[in-house]
Amino acid sequence: MTNAANRTLWTVIGLLLTVAGVAGVLANRGWLPGVDADAPLAWPELREWWQDTDPWGLVVVGLLGLVAAVLGLILLLAELRRRPARALAELRLAHRQPGSTRVPGGVIGHGLERDLARDPGIRHAAVAVTGAAPGPDLWIQLDVEQRADFAAIREHVDEALDRFSRTYGLRPRRLDITARVVGPAPARVR
Amino acid sequence: MRVINRLASLLLGLALLAGGLLAAVEAVLVWLDRAPLLIDRQGWYDTLTTTRFSDNGFLVVAIVVGLAGLLLLVLQLRRWRPTRLSVPAAQGWHVQRRSAERLLAGVAGGASGVSTARVRLRERRGDWRPFVTAVGDPSARPQVEAAVRDEVARLAGRSNGVNVTVVQKRRVS
Numbered sequence: 001m002t003n004a005a006n007r008t009l010w011t012v013i014g015l016l017l018t019v020a021g022v023a024g025v026l027a028n029r030g031w032l033p034g035v036d037a038d039a040p041l042a043w044p045e046l047r048e049w050w051q052d053t054d055p056w057g058l059v060v061v062g063l064l065g066l067v068a069a070v071l072g073l074i075l076l077l078a079e080l081r082r083r084p085a086r087a088l089a090e091l092r093l094a095h096r097q098p099g100s101t102r103v104p105g106g107v108i109g110h111g112l113e114r115d116l117a118r119d120p121g122i123r124h125a126a127v128a129v130t131g132a133a134p135g136p137d138l139w140i141q142l143d144v145e146q147r148a149d150f151a152a153i154r155e156h157v158d159e160a161l162d163r164f165s166r167t168y169g170l171r172p173r174r175l176d177i178t179a180r181v182v183g184p185a186p187a188r189v190r
Numbered sequence: 191m192r193v194i195n196r197l198a199s200l201l202l203g204l205a206l207l208a209g210g211l212l213a214a215v216e217a218v219l220v221w222l223d224r225a226p227l228l229i230d231r232q233g234w235y236d237t238l239t240t241t242r243f244s245d246n247g248f249l250v251v252a253i254v255v256g257l258a259g260l261l262l263l264v265l266q267l268r269r270w271r272p273t274r275l276s277v278p279a280a281q282g283w284h285v286q287r288r289s290a291e292r293l294l295a296g297v298a299g300g301a302s303g304v305s306t307a308r309v310r311l312r313e314r315r316g317d318w319r320p321f322v323t324a325v326g327d328p329s330a331r332p333q334v335e336a337a338v339r340d341e342v343a344r345l346a347g348r349s350n351g352v353n354v355t356v357v358q359k360r361r362v363s
Contacts, residue, residue, distance in 0.1 A: 006195040007266050013202075014262030021256015027243040028252060035243060042238035058217045065213030072206025079200045146293050150344055154280050175282040178274050181289040181345070 001078040105129055115160040121148025123182055135173035146183035191270055275313050279347020287311055297341045301334045303327035318346050322354045331356045
């Protein structure tokens with residue numbers, strides 16, 4: 001699940017807890033309409049209503065339990081799976097009769113990674129190609145040596161992207177590059 | 191906060207899965223008229239039928255729940271520090287904030303007369319704004335400022351203001 005989705009989920013939970021807490025305090029003070037402060041939490045009508053539902057009440061509780069379990073499983077799987085977007089599956093290069101050339105999406109990204117990492121200032125490059133040809137989205141993460149010439153690195157990346165476009169006939173619709181400065185750190189950030 | 195949210199969501203997923211399965215199993219056991227697996231049915235029934243809304247225990251629980259909800263809301267709705275900063279000089283480029291802060295702290299801490307430094311980076315109107323807190327000789331301030339400005343210019347392509355505070359190290363006598 002994305003950070004934004006997690007943030008929304010916990011905002012909603014926070015809101016529900018706040019409302020429940022406020023309602024509880026109002027009920028305790030006798031200020032909540034329709035609730036008698038001296039009544040027990042499970043008041044007699046509720047008990048009678050539950051007994052009237054037999055056996056369907058149990059079926060509903062069992063089903064609600066299963067629904068909660070399935071929702072929990074979905075949430076767990078969504079948290080454990082981190083796929084930013086649909087990766088480009090395959091690229092068909094310009095047809096030259098006879099036959100055609102197909103390149104798996106992963107290979108395209110690996111090729112660009114190797115080209116980017118040729119610069120000694122780039123310690124590691126990771127590329128994700130998503131979307132669809134001929135205008136895919138490119139997500140690039142670079143580990144850049146802290147003493148590297150950043151302007152030269154940017155030029156190198158531009159050249160590598162130019163080669164990438166010419167080789168595969170792709171014009172990236174969106175380009176997102178994140179550089180992480182790596183190297184021994186003399187001071188500590190708290 | 192991003193990591194905490196992710197961990198909390200994992201725990202919530204586990205709790206829903208375990209609680210949901212338990213509720214389903216307990217419902218089946220009630221239907222079969224068998225003994226409960228984990229839930230003390232009589233105990234829950236007695237608690238719910240004897241606890242009143244006006245009880246102090248109920249009030250305490252309600253306040254704790256409400257405060258927990260408010261805390262969650264504040265933590266989620268306040269402004270989070272970005273994980274990366276846009277590079278003003280190059281479209282589509284970003285630098286991971288913490289790694290840049292670490293580098294700048296190293297540069298500031300390397301200035302003569304400075305023992306340690308801490309840097310916080312903010313982004314304002316597309317420009318990086320470093321806030322440097324250094325421990326050392328206050329006369330080192332211009333040197334720290336120049337070093338950090340140059341480093342920001344190297345990383346981001348341009349550099350405007352640098353906010354430097356130099357705190358004198360207390361001597362133990």
